[in-house]
Amino acid sequence: xxxxxxxxxxxxxxxxxxxxxxxxxxxxxxxxxxxxxxxxxxxxxxxxxxxxxxxxxxxxxxxxxxxxxxxxxxxxxxxxxxxxxxxxxxxxxxxxxxxxxxxxxxxxxxxxxxxxxxxxxxxxxxxxxxxxxxxxxxxxxxxxxxxxxxxxxxxxxxxxxxxxxxxxxxxxxxxxxxxxxxxxxxxxxxxxxxxxxxxxxxxxxxxxxxxxxxxxxxxxxxxxxxxxxxxxxxxxxxxxxxxxxxxxxxxxxxxxxxxxxxxxxxxxxxxxxxxxxxxxxxxxxxxxxxxxxxxxxxxxxxxxxxxxxxxxxxxxxxxxxxxxxxxxxxxxxxxxxxxxxxxxxxxxxxxxxxxxxxxxxxxxxxxxxxxxxxxxxxxxxxxxxxxxxxxxxxxxxxxxxxxxxxxxxxxxxxxxx
Numbered sequence: 479x480x481x482x483x484x485x486x487x488x489x490x491x492x493x494x495x496x497x498x499x500x501x502x503x504x505x506x507x508x509x510x511x512x513x514x515x516x517x518x519x520x521x522x523x524x525x526x527x528x529x530x531x532x533x534x535x536x537x538x539x540x541x542x543x544x545x546x547x548x549x550x551x552x553x554x555x556x557x558x559x560x561x562x563x564x565x566x567x568x569x570x571x572x573x574x575x576x577x578x579x580x581x582x583x584x585x586x587x588x589x590x591x592x593x594x595x596x597x598x599x600x601x602x603x604x605x606x607x608x609x610x611x612x613x614x615x616x617x618x619x620x621x622x623x624x625x626x627x628x629x630x631x632x633x634x635x636x637x638x639x640x641x642x643x644x645x646x647x648x649x650x651x652x653x654x655x656x657x658x659x660x661x662x663x664x665x666x667x668x669x670x671x672x673x674x675x676x677x678x679x680x681x682x683x684x685x686x687x688x689x690x691x692x693x694x695x696x697x698x699x700x701x702x703x704x705x706x707x708x709x710x711x712x713x714x715x716x717x718x719x720x721x722x723x724x725x726x727x728x729x730x731x732x733x734x735x736x737x738x739x740x741x742x743x744x745x746x747x748x749x750x751x752x753x754x755x756x757x758x759x760x761x762x763x764x765x766x767x768x769x770x771x772x773x774x775x776x777x778x779x780x781x782x783x784x785x786x787x788x789x790x791x792x793x794x795x796x797x798x799x800x801x802x803x804x805x806x807x808x809x810x811x812x813x814x815x816x817x818x819x820x821x822x823x824x825x826x827x828x829x830x831x832x833x834x835x836x837x838x839x840x841x842x843x844x845x846x847x848x849x850x851x852x853x854x855x856x857x858x859x860x861x862x863x864x865x866x867x868x869x870x871x872x873x874x875x876x877x878x879x880x881x882x883x884x885x886x887x888x889x890x891x892x893x894x895x
Contacts, residue, residue, distance in 0.1 A: 525722045529682040531777065534725075535745050537681075541729040542746060549737045556585070556790035557611050557740075560592045567894050568594055574880050579762035582754075582846075582863035583609055584877075585789040588888050590856050595789075599865060601754035603765035612740050614753045614786040615862040616771065618840025620796075620847050622709045623827030625781045626663055627799050628727050629712055630814040630826070633659075634806050637719040640813075644694075647715045653694040659715070661700070662708045663814070664825045668698035671707040673782075678773035681723060684780045685714040702824055706782040709827070713781030724781055736798055740788035744776045753786050754864035756844030762865040762875050771843040783840060789860035792849055796828070800836060800855035817853060831882075834889050839878055841868045848878050850885035859885040 528534040561568035571594060575584060581599030585592070597609040632638045644654035644662070653668075661667035671692040679687060688710045695703075713724045720727060725743065733741050742750050747770075758767035776784050787795075798804050802811035814826040815836065822830035831837040835852040846866035851858040861881045873879075888894060 525726045527682055527717055527721075527723045528680050530680040531678045531683075531773075532680075534680040534777070537723055538725045538743050538745050539749070541723075541726050542742060545729040545734045548734045549739060551737075551739055554790075555592045556587075556595075556793065557788075558592070558595065559597070559611060560595045564593050564894050568596075571880075571884060572596060575877060578875055578877050578880070579865075580861075580863060580877055581609065581757070581762050581765075581865035582615065582861065583611055583613060583789050584862075585611070585793060585858075585860040586884060586888060587793060587856075587858045588891075588894060593888070593894050599763065600765050601864065602768075603755075603757075604768070609754060609864070611790060612752060612788050613864075614740055614742060614750065614788050615847060615864055616744060616756065616783070616843055616845040617785050617787050617792060617847050617862075618783040618842045618845060619706070620787075620792060620838045620840045620849060621779075621781065621783050621785045621827075622706075623796060623799060623838055624728065624732055624785070625709050625712055625716075625724075626814055626826035626828070627795075627804055628716055628724075628731060629659065629663065630805060630810050631731060632716055632719055633813075634810055638715070644711065644715075647718050648689050648711075651689065651692055651694065653696055656696065656699060657694055659712070662712055663827070664702070664823065665704055665708050666698075666700050666702055667708065668695040668701075668703070669693075669705050669708050669711065670695050670698075670703075671705070673707055673710060673778040675774050675778050679777045681717075681725070681780065684710065684778055685717060687778070688714060704824070706779070709782040710778075710780060728785070731804065732795060735804065736791075736794050738787070738791040738794065741791045742786045744771055744784050744786055747786075750786070752788075757865040758844055758867050759865070760870050762863075762871065765865070769844045775843065779842075783842060787862075789862050792847070792860050792862070793851070793858050796836070796838070796849055796851045797855040797858065799826075799828075800851055800853065831885070834886070837882070841866065841872070846876060846878070848881040850881060852889050857885075857889050859888065 528537045583597040586594035595611050601607045601609045601613045640660040642659050644657040657667035692707050747753050755768045757765050758769050816825045828836040828838050838849045840847040844867055846863045848861045859881050861877050
């Protein structure tokens with residue numbers, strides 16, 4: 479039987495349809511591959527450790543933008559002025575801080591309730607911007623506790639052990655085989671070395687500088703000796719075992735999950751209207767000598783003191799550390815902070831405060847910061863100032879002792895009036 483004209487035409491058309499189908503499939507695969515490549519490249523740009531200053535600033539900015547999109551932005555009690563419910567306590571603390579010419583924000587929390595929050599003075603006198611509960615301050619050495627958190631998370635993930643040595647990561651450091659991660663967390667590893675570069679550095683450059691200048695004093699092994707380079711080296715080791723930028727880890731493991739909406743880094747100060755200006759002077763309160771932290775100082779304090787935060791964000795972070803909120807295992811907070819030891823010590827970026835809790839203090843670039851938090855993480859005192867120059871104002875104008883006394887009062891009192 480002869481084929482009809484329609485059947486002949488259909489037979490001739492089939493090869494063309496097959497070629498079109500193959501083309502569509504190929505285009506789909508190319509498109510899928512392009513999308514996958516785009517996502518991989520975007521992630522690489524967020525995680526890869528930058529070398530130069532420009533690359534580092536760009537990476538911090540990208541991570542800040544992504545984190546902002548991922549976080550909730552609701553206002554809570556921790557972001558508001560408070561104290562009217564405790565008039566006697568409020569009046570007394572305000573009087574003490576006023577007498578110190580305190581410029582900054584003071585936050586007091588008892589049993590998860592804000593019982594005092596008040597801001598004093600100017601965040602930026604030239605622009606007539608006053609300090610508020612959402613004002614950010616350079617946190618200086620308080621950041622070490624957050625680097626400690628990142629180290630403990632790496633240990634939980636099996637990327638590190640407390641018994642690992644410095645030599646395993648940087649064999650060129652003499653006697654590094656005698657220094658463990660635990661000793662570095664506790665500043666008992668005998669590490670010495672100043673982070674004083676003569677220029678601004680990118681993240682990889684900071685690590686190289688630290689490795690070049692760190693040394694081990696074996697006579698100081700197992701003895702506490704406060705040396706910030708311990709935590710720069712911990713950041714460098716974290717970078718090795720995670721293959722991720724410190725800044726990416728900070729945003730994704732701390733800022734985003736804790737919804738820290740008043741946290742940044744000094745490198746982004748030009749885009750951060752909430753960051754207060756630091757003021758120099760013989761005494762607080764004059765606001766005649768504003769200072770900008772030197773870029774070379776800011777970059778070299780990676781892991782040890784170049785983040786900016788509000789008091790509420792500091793409290794939420796140290797509370798999360800003490801309570802183990804950012805750890806997979808309940809025992810990890812105790813492993814990091816070593817509570818209950820016979821002699822109070824420095825561990826994981828915090829000092830033990832007798833048996834009542836933990837304590838941190840930082841001074842630098844015309845800021846002073848103090849936190850105290852109870853062992854259960856429910857009570858705390860945070861003082862942060864933007865008008866403090868240690869050379870001329872310590873100890874007369876420091877509010878550190880007021881913070882300690884306030885914490886002792888609050889943590890032991892059954893009620894505050």
